[in-house]
Amino acid sequence: MSIMRIYLTGFMGSGKSTIGKLLATDLGWPFVDTDAWIEEQVGMRIPQYFAQEGEAAFRKREADALIATATHRHAVVATGGGMLVDPDRMQHAQQLGTVVYLCVDAETLYHRLAPDAAHRPLLWSNDGTPLEGTALHNHIARLLNRRRAAYEQAPFHVDADSSPKAVVQRVRRLLAS
Numbered sequence: 342m343s344i345m346r347i348y349l350t351g352f353m354g355s356g357k358s359t360i361g362k363l364l365a366t367d368l369g370w371p372f373v374d375t376d377a378w379i380e381e382q383v384g385m386r387i388p389q390y391f392a393q394e395g396e397a398a399f400r401k402r403e404a405d406a407l408i409a410t411a412t413h414r415h416a417v418v419a420t421g422g423g424m425l426v427d428p429d430r431m432q433h434a435q436q437l438g439t440v441v442y443l444c445v446d447a448e449t450l451y452h453r454l455a456p457d458a459a460h461r462p463l464l465w466s467n468d469g470t471p472l473e474g475t476a477l478h479n480h481i482a483r484l485l486n487r488r489r490a491a492y493e494q495a496p497f498h499v500d501a502d503s504s505p506k507a508v509v510q511r512v513r514r515l516l517a518s
């Protein structure tokens with residue numbers, strides 16, 4: 342069979358890791374979460390790596406993670422929410438496979454991310470504490486506005502504001518059409 346790799350992109354909380362895992366199981370393909378791959382490589386959780394090495398070092402690791410996905414002929418890849426914001430990374434992912442943008446609005450993202458902001462260093466204030474409430478909501482809305490045009494470069498867009506099962510079906514239908 343020919344090469345087939347699916348790359349999920351979208352904002353933090355859009356469901357890339359959740360949907361990616363379900364989709365891979367459905368298809369019987371390997372699942373790669375680039376955040377988990379990086380954590381294994383560096384032997385640290387992402388917040389710790391950001392604190393010790395900084396964001397620029399993390400972005401270099403993401404470029405390595407993307408290259409490493411090419412070892413799979415078939416795979417579902419959940420990227421980190423910042424990886425394909427970089428136009429070179431987006432272009433590279435499109436050379437390696439099919440990129441799907443999981444679209445979710447800021448309001449839903451806020452509700453999904455509020456319990457889990459501690460694991461996402463880009464959702465922290467300058468003093469290193471996770472943002473909460475209105476400050477978190479406004480931060481998500483601003484960052485999404487800055488990134489949206491980059492995500493929209495993906496050739497496939499899927500509304501990801503319904504149950505995980507329904508989103509997986511939507512991705513499958515889209516790719517089959």
Ligand SMILES: Nc1ncnc2c1ncn2[C@@H]1O[C@H](COP(=O)(O)OP(=O)(O)O)[C@@H](O)[C@H]1O
Binds near residue numbers: 356419457503
């Ligand atoms: N379609 C969905 N409906 C409801 N909750 C979801 C959905 N997709 C993801 N979630 C929840 O949102 C949170 C973030 O999901 P995750 O898969 O980690 O997103 P990402 O990898 O894009 O940051 C998790 O708590 C997850 O259970």
Ligand SMILES: O=C(O)C1=C[C@@H](OP(=O)(O)O)[C@@H](O)[C@H](O)C1
Binds near residue numbers: 351352358376
């Ligand atoms: O959007 C981003 O820049 C990031 C998203 C995170 O992944 P998820 O999108 O899976 O949360 C993780 O890669 C890191 O915290 C940075």
Ligand SMILES: [Mg+2]
Binds near residue numbers: 357420
């Ligand atoms: Mg994820």
